Amino acid sequence: MSRILRAGATLGVALVGIAATAEDPPLRGYTAESSKVQREWEAKFRAIPDPARIREMLRRLADRPNHLGSPHQKQNAEYLRDQFRSWGWQAEIEEFHVLFPTPKERLLEMVAPTKFVARLDEPVLKEDPSSSQKAEQLPTYNSYSGDGDVTAPLVYVNYGTPADYEILEQRGISVKGAIVIARYGGSWRGIKPKVAYERGAVGCIIYSDPRDDGYAQGETYPVGPWRPKDGVQRGSVMDMPVYPGDPTTPGTGSTPGAQRLSRENATTIMKIPVLPISYADAQPLLAAMTGPVAPDAWRGALPITYRIGPGPARVRLKLSFNWTITPLYNVIAKIPGSTLPDEWVVRGNHMDGWVNGAQDPLSGLTAELEEARAMGELLKQGWKPRRTIVYAAWDGEEHGLIGSTEWAETHAKELQAKAVMYLNTDGNGRGYLNAEGSHYLENLVNSVAREVEDPETKQTVWKRWQAAAIARGDARIKSEARGGRSDLRIGALGSGSDYTPFIQHLGLPTLNMGFGGEGGGGIYHSIYDTFTWYTRFADTTLTYGRALAQVAGSIVMRTANADVLPYQFEHLAETARGYATELKALRDTEAARIAEVNRLHDEGVYALTTDPWAPLAPPKREALAPYLEFGRLDNALDSLSRAASRYERAQATATAANLVSIALNPLNALLRTADQEMLLPDGLPRRPWFKHSLYAPGLYTGYGVKTMPGVREAIDLHDWKLANEQILNAASALDREAALIHKAANLLDRRVVP
């Protein structure tokens, strides 16, 4: 086929010359010619990032504590703005005013059976100079804990997940009126006090058990990388699965004059006092407990018998906070697009740490900055991105994704109209590329990963990613990675970093990525997350910092210059079908579990298998689960598959044509709303801020993703009526998506029907 066709006069039009060779097929969304040019620019780009510069930037930014509201954070923001400008970017600081609690009073003491006052402080280490910056460090606390002064018996609740409370119920133990002590892990930290509060607890202590995060894992800092006995994991306990950002301005930006909810009406602030402690502080409390011995899976690595209580250990937990409206400084830098300035490729990483934040977030931020510097170099060489590139450094991430959320809420309309991608990173390490996001971007991530060198093996990042999938994946993943599927799978986005407002609230095409999987450590959210630690134990050569800059920057550039946005919908359709298959299996599993519990009751098995010396209450009988109405969803999935295949065929035809003209603007305008079409108009049950029909953090997992969350969480709750409603909502979302993709395929096909 060889034809020339013209699109309508009012539409943006590109002449697309295709002259692919076998060894160098054009990039997706590019003509052979534009592909060649793009490859050259990308190659130039990837040669620029420099580990020495990343190292120096890391040292500088991690120099002092840089949390939200700290002087060094403001200095860093100003410095970054100036750096961006020096690299040829437009850059501004965008300020928000947000509710940010810092401790006024922190007391934890055991009052019975013996006295013990918790230290609540991480000691200075002579081996790590940053650890001595006491005056500037935030103390150990959980932001958005409630104020409170409570004295009550302790109950040990393991990780404090809903499943852990089933174990307590079996043993007849209630946390009503108690203070729970939970270990970090098993769920996001904010779930622990939330679940405890819902069950009547009056306070919550969270500690780092050495089994998960301490000497059991390896030598502790400063000898090794792991958490020392007095190390504490700070962290926000804001109820982010309901909505992130400033608790007093849900859905709108916390601009200086914004209308605010009262603190009492801000549902994401915890109602009970919550405090994180070290394992040195936890040990006397846990050792003083009696009651049933904790089940095997609940036992940590302290040299004690873990027992559940309640009591006789009684503790007093007294916390009060300064609830201050604090200025927050996002840095927003831009390179305006040369031909499509109203299409934005947005890239972000947060810049605030809990203390010095070398690993979290600066190891990721410094990669982003090196990308920006490199692109500045390209600009000097005449590079002109077609679309606008927006690079952001977010403030206040640690306390609830605040900087990104407030910015996304403030610019919601503009972002939904313009953004073609949000690409997030947040910290980096050695090893393997991990990527997650909108599944029509899977192919894009794979294609870039095939072109970047892995620092340790000198093979491509993709090769190593593939090897990990083969070595560690389940049978399906392994077989796909061995050639059964054209691309490696990326994960689905839950929460835990700044991508959340972009994908789950606004429905923008979104990716999150970083390297990791090698090494380890226990300095997360402590005063030991420093330049010293990072350059001794993590990406010591900063070569993975360079690799991250190469991957992320290439994705940005390839998206910014594509003729047609490089989306591949077949992966999306197949992934969505996989979620539906999982949900059917989940229904069946839950139905079988309910039926089995009832049967075991009928058979008297529970009564016959309980030890009278340590009796266990059986799980409750429950009404049998109905079959669910998956028909509409299955129809929608078929539509989506057909649409995706049709779009691929149309794309292939366009690519195979020697010279074609395509109405690019309306096509790209359609494509960039691909996630928006999948938003639920009313959001998810009990949390309307979260609108995506495919991806959300779990209401009771916190960071962990729940895919098709409306349906999945209804099944989790055994709310079968709600599940059927949510199936219809998900089906409608996928129907809309299928329609969008059909429309896009029509636009591609119009080249043959002028």
Place this chain on the structure above:
Amino acid sequence: MSRILRAGATLGVALVGIAATAEDPPLRGYTAESSKVQREWEAKFRAIPDPARIREMLRRLADRPNHLGSPHQKQNAEYLRDQFRSWGWQAEIEEFHVLFPTPKERLLEMVAPTKFVARLDEPVLKEDPSSSQKAEQLPTYNSYSGDGDVTAPLVYVNYGTPADYEILEQRGISVKGAIVIARYGGSWRGIKPKVAYERGAVGCIIYSDPRDDGYAQGETYPVGPWRPKDGVQRGSVMDMPVYPGDPTTPGTGSTPGAQRLSRENATTIMKIPVLPISYADAQPLLAAMTGPVAPDAWRGALPITYRIGPGPARVRLKLSFNWTITPLYNVIAKIPGSTLPDEWVVRGNHMDGWVNGAQDPLSGLTAELEEARAMGELLKQGWKPRRTIVYAAWDGEEHGLIGSTEWAETHAKELQAKAVMYLNTDGNGRGYLNAEGSHYLENLVNSVAREVEDPETKQTVWKRWQAAAIARGDARIKSEARGGRSDLRIGALGSGSDYTPFIQHLGLPTLNMGFGGEGGGGIYHSIYDTFTWYTRFADTTLTYGRALAQVAGSIVMRTANADVLPYQFEHLAETARGYATELKALRDTEAARIAEVNRLHDEGVYALTTDPWAPLAPPKREALAPYLEFGRLDNALDSLSRAASRYERAQATATAANLVSIALNPLNALLRTADQEMLLPDGLPRRPWFKHSLYAPGLYTGYGVKTMPGVREAIDLHDWKLANEQILNAASALDREAALIHKAANLLDRRVVP
């Protein structure tokens, strides 16, 4: 059908009257009439055992240390002989002279990087008077350790199984010239020094980690039942999977004048020094080690980072022993059979402890003794068992099943000619009946378990066993227990108690059983296994002692009086087929594993997934596994199934006949050789003492059973040629078994063909 038939005049003949009612079907192997009589005697029997008497006997026998060679053991033997006689039994002490090492010198010290001398002593507890009998206690040691004085760096080898050494190999760590430190668990203790020695280690320390056996499990003694910090698990390290019993008299009895191997030629004595220690003694050694951090599954509950070494901890291990020929006292008691005196029902439990041995073995022995007393009562009431009943109390079990093995070897011919069953117990606890043994006895165990009351639930022992199978079994076990199979499954016999010589060397019909599964504790083979401990933490009311006497005694009585031995071969046939299915799956799994390893090499996956900071050597390439020749075995399994079904039909017909006469003596004589037919003429590869084709302890598991061991261990070793040979051997054994069962069915059928 209703006929009268007579068997040949020279054969023992019984008139069999069958008049079963629907509500009371005759016992298997009984006529309706003899069944009724039997049921009455069993009911009388089960009313007699008395927890108070069991308690008093336990107190008396556990009064002082009673190990092989101790004065109290001899006193107990004499006391038991006299008790049996007082109950109306014939009873004698049968003496053997056996090689028994006791410590002359024990020293364990760390010489670098710091000095530490291990305590090697369990302290007296004021809460437990028995713990103070220091002068009579055996010290903490492993019997049949080698003599030696070695100083070498330590290597931590986890449980010290062959699989653990694969982990070491991956990390490039050799134990050549080192002293290994292994924790108890994961295999029988004797495997640890054996595997270490085979890999070049010069010494072996075995300790009880608190994660498996200490504070992580629960409060420690005397507060709770678990192992205290200075508690030590003594134990034999004789290489029993090669042959048990006196190492200098393999295959023959250690009678006073027996021919003996020299110690050097006794292959079951360890070649290197081996010493068990407490976790208090282990902690300084483990804490002094460096090298790679142990993988997650290797980490115990000590408050340290578990590291593998080698060194820098260097220890000196100096052990020497008195290798003394020591008199051993078995007690053998008999009730001569009234009509079939040359058919023996043998019942045993050992009487020697490592120290006071209240739980191990006396909680089992006292049940056996209470059975014997009850049978004595029945004798007074006129009960006359048809077959001879032999009750044994074995000495020297703890050091290598010595008393039972020497007795079985001495009386091998007589036992193979006369024994219709060996029923073993060894310690007892609260909870569920666990039974294992010859699978044609499965139905017998089930039928008795249906008639004994469980002390805690007041339902039958069988009901509770069934409930446990439903609650904890896999899908198959669960479905079978719910009615998919007529009987609950019993396990296969490995080793670890006195049944081994009877089933695996002589091929006698064998059972082993006990109650357990509730409670727990850590006093095994320590000075704290006392009357005080047992009556505080185990079967405190001794009602499970009574239940064990009721179950075991009923099985003995029912076997002793049966017209036809109550064997059911369909269970055997089905179980053997299951083993073959497992072996095919094992071959396939190993074949797939080899192919996968080779493929991962080819794909370069190992090189791409190793962390250069902690590189792991990949598993070695290996020749692909051939398919094995299972045809003969499958044919034999079919023959066995047909024979078993035919026997069942013949039995049913005989039972349905109103009055038949059966040639019982030849039939029973055939039946009692059912296991002997399955012996391998040359025994197992590398261990001819073990002759059974279906059951053996694993050469590298020690206690854990390997079913169809010749084939299974050849597959484990990837010795495919040997596997094919062993398949033929196993097939021949099953062919012989099928022939025997056909012959037995013929004898049953002869009632219609006089």
